[in-house]
Amino acid sequence: KNEVEQSPQNLTAQEGEFITINCSYSVGISALHWLQQHPGGGIVSLFMLSSGKKKHGRLIATINIQEKHSSLHITASHPRDSAVYICAVFMDMGRRALTFGSGTRLQVQP
Amino acid sequence: DAGVIQSPRHEVTEMGQEVTLRCKPISGHDYLFWYRQTMMRGLELLIYFNNNVPIDDSGMPEDRFSAKMPNASFSTLKIQPSEPRDSAVYFCASTGGGRHNEQFFGPGTRLTVL
Numbered sequence: 001k002n003e004v005e006q007s008p009q010n011l012t013a014q015e016g017e018f019i020t021i022n023c024s025y026s027v028g029i030s031a032l033h034w035l036q037q038h039p040g041g042g043i044v045s046l047f048m049l050s051s052g053k054k055k056h057g058r059l060i061a062t063i064n065i066q067e068k069h070s071s072l073h074i075t076a077s078h079p080r081d082s083a084v085y086i087c088a089v090f091m092d093m094g095r096r097a098l099t100f101g102s103g104t105r106l107q108v109q110p
Numbered sequence: 111d112a113g114v115i116q117s118p119r120h121e122v123t124e125m126g127q128e129v130t131l132r133c134k135p136i137s138g139h140d141y142l143f144w145y146r147q148t149m150m151r152g153l154e155l156l157i158y159f160n161n162n163v164p165i166d167d168s169g170m171p172e173d174r175f176s177a178k179m180p181n182a183s184f185s186t187l188k189i190q191p192s193e194p195r196d197s198a199v200y201f202c203a204s205t206g207g208g209r210h211n212e213q214f215f216g217p218g219t220r221l222t223v224l
Contacts, residue, residue, distance in 0.1 A: 101152075
């Protein structure tokens with residue numbers, strides 16, 4: 001079993017829909033990272049979370065440390081949101097490196 | 111700041127050749143990470159450095175892989191000899207030692223070993 005699990009693996013939505021991507025992890029973490037990878041391949045950090053909720057524009061990320069679960073929400077989705085969204089966690093207090101989920105491929109159709 | 115810089119962006123080589131990938135982290139960042147991305151395994155950590163010192167190299171696949179960080183502004187990842195299964199995108203990322211530890215990724219090097 002992977003230490004970081006994402007669902008769904010693939011998601012197709014219509015423009016304007018509300019989208020939720022889920023991430024569950026099986027180990028203790030110090031923080032969780034949501035990343036976006038566009039078809040060109042570059043990776044961009046969207047959020048870094050250790051508790052609660054963060055919002056940036058149409059993107060919202062939440063984390064529940066007790067339940068070992070995080071969600072990434074996209075409101076009013078747009079075709080330019082089409083990308084792979086990757087959840088990654090910092091495992092243990094002392095380690096700095098990231099352990100990655102397998103990613104969710106999102107396609108938003110106009 | 112220009113962000114994390116990697117070179118080359120693309121590399122095609124033949125099996126058995128030596129490959130060297132380069133990374134310049136963001137100025138002032140004291141952590142540097144090398145990751146590999148493949149279709150089969152996704153993103154994986156290879157090695158990371160703190161203040162130019164390797165901290166965790168448990169992800170380095172085998173002795174054919176080596177990484178160095180001779181100073182705060184430069185790191186290399188070397189594969190010798192290269193094999194077709196090393197074909198992947200190699201990312202370098204850096205971060206400052208601050209609490210939130212957000213990592214900034216370079217554009218990646220796409221390596222193809224024939």
